[in-house]
Amino acid sequence: MKLIIDHADLNIIKGIYEYFPVSGVTTNPTIITRTGKEPYEVLTSIREFIGPEAQLHAQVISTDAEGMIKEAAVMREKVGGNFFVKIPTTKEGLKAMKNLAKDGFQITATAVYSAIQAYLAAEAGAAYVAPYLNRIENLGYNGVQTICDIQDIFENNKMDTKILAASFKNTQQLLELAKYGIAAATVAPDVIENLIKNDSVDCAVNAFVVDFNRTYGDGKTMM
Numbered sequence: 001m002k003l004i005i006d007h008a009d010l011n012i013i014k015g016i017y018e019y020f021p022v023s024g025v026t027t028n029p030t031i032i033t034r035t036g037k038e039p040y041e042v043l044t045s046i047r048e049f050i051g052p053e054a055q056l057h058a059q060v061i062s063t064d065a066e067g068m069i070k071e072a073a074v075m076r077e078k079v080g081g082n083f084f085v086k087i088p089t090t091k092e093g094l095k096a097m098k099n100l101a102k103d104g105f106q107i108t109a110t111a112v113y114s115a116i117q118a119y120l121a122a123e124a125g126a127a128y129v130a131p132y133l134n135r136i137e138n139l140g141y142n143g144v145q146t147i148c149d150i151q152d153i154f155e156n157n158k159m160d161t162k163i164l165a166a167s168f169k170n171t172q173q174l175l176e177l178a179k180y181g182i183a184a185a186t187v188a189p190d191v192i193e194n195l196i197k198n199d200s201v202d203c204a205v206n207a208f209v210v211d212f213n214r215t216y217g218d219g220k221t222m223m
């Protein structure tokens with residue numbers, strides 16, 4: 001499962017890239033507004049940092065198909081590289097996806113709350129569908145099961161579309177999806193940091209260092 005950063009602040013993205021095995025960045029309109037910067041300033045600086053090969057996903061604002069298609073063309077041109085245009089999975093969004101797929105756009109079908117939306121988006125030509133795990137669970141449904149159902153639909157129908165799960169609140173949600181072989185997960189930096197936070201691990205590592213230094217001298221290492 002690819003791990004992707006769901007954020008737009010370049011310094012925070014740099015901090016996560018330094019430590020974690022991540023494969024790209026996703027943004028949404030809300031995330032971009034939180035930077036306080038112009039959208040293309042944000043997206044081009046992320047692109048410059050992650051390089052042309054890494055995935056960068058950004059979302060259209062228009063709610064009608066024609067507007068989405070026009071925005072997608074401008075976004076792909078301005079952001080460049082391995083760019084995925086995020087299209088909301090509405091009726092208008094499906095129309096936009098069908099047209100954009102014909103023109104060779106890489107599409108991430110977003111705002112997916114149900115398996116049937118994912119199926120339709122895949123048929124319409126999306127490369128990824130992005131189910132919102134935690135938001136689905138907040139509605140009282142089983143988010144993990146919904147995503148596993150989507151995976152089964154894709155496999156059983158021999159569809160090439162992959163899942164980019166989004167909206168995580170904890171490690172357990174991520175683990176469940178990794179077990180099921182979900183292709184990618186986009187995760188906020190605070191949740192990514194928590195994936196490796198474990199006092200027992202720190203305690204075990206510190207005990208090794210204390211034992212070693214007690215015998216061979218303070219500050220001694222294997223160098």
Ligand code: G3P
Binds near residue numbers: 006
């Ligand atoms: O882009 C959609 C995803 O980032 C939503 O995450 O945490 O706002 O539910 P969240």
